[in-house]
Amino acid sequence: MKKEINVVGAVIVDDGKVLCAQRGPAGSLPDLWEFPGGKVETGETPREALQREITEELECTVAVGDRITTTTYEYDFGIVTLTTFFCELTAGTPRLTEHAEVVWLKPEDLDELEWAPADIPAIELIRGAFTT
Numbered sequence: 001m002k003k004e005i006n007v008v009g010a011v012i013v014d015d016g017k018v019l020c021a022q023r024g025p026a027g028s029l030p031d032l033w034e035f036p037g038g039k040v041e042t043g044e045t046p047r048e049a050l051q052r053e054i055t056e057e058l059e060c061t062v063a064v065g066d067r068i069t070t071t072t073y074e075y076d077f078g079i080v081t082l083t084t085f086f087c088e089l090t091a092g093t094p095r096l097t098e099h100a101e102v103v104w105l106k107p108e109d110l111d112e113l114e115w116a117p118a119d120i121p122a123i124e125l126i127r128g129a130f131t132t
């Protein structure tokens with residue numbers, strides 16, 4: 001049985017652009033792009049987990065808004081269920097701590113990056129949400 005990993009990702013929107021974060025060269029999914037976030041811990045709601053992870057990883061705070069989607073992807077190291085939420089910055093400016101790079105992209109440009117496979121359905125929905 002593969003490990004099941006419950007993950008939340010923050011789609012932080014500011015001034016019409018979306019924050020994208022690149023994973024480092026070591027570890028799983030090297031160099032791929034993702035939404036900042038991480039694993040939900042026991043006793044936390046997904047939204048609480050996301051606020052905790054963003055404070056830890058980006059040293060800023062966000063308000064967690066609408067859920068975008070939940071998708072499951074089977075990697076070789078485990079089965080990731082990723083839930084993404086729209087977020088807005090409430091204090092501070094995202095600072096690089098764990099990621100190799102962060103960039104702000106317009107929704108229509110998100111597919112220029114090489115995303116972690118679990119993120120692809122969310123990317124499509126985000127693009128759609130901004131073109132209506």
Ligand SMILES: Nc1nc2c([nH]c(=O)n2[C@H]2C[C@H](O)[C@@H](COP(=O)(O)OP(=O)(O)OP(=O)(O)O)O2)c(=O)[nH]1
Nearest residue numbers: 007009027028034035036037038039080116118119
């Ligand atoms: N944070 C985040 N993780 C994602 C996304 N898409 C995706 O497949 N993942 C995967 C990568 C990791 O395997 C897992 C998130 O766990 P984590 O944030 O603790 O990542 P990690 O690589 O530091 O975990 P680990 O290797 O130490 O176990 O979910 C995403 O958009 N955001």
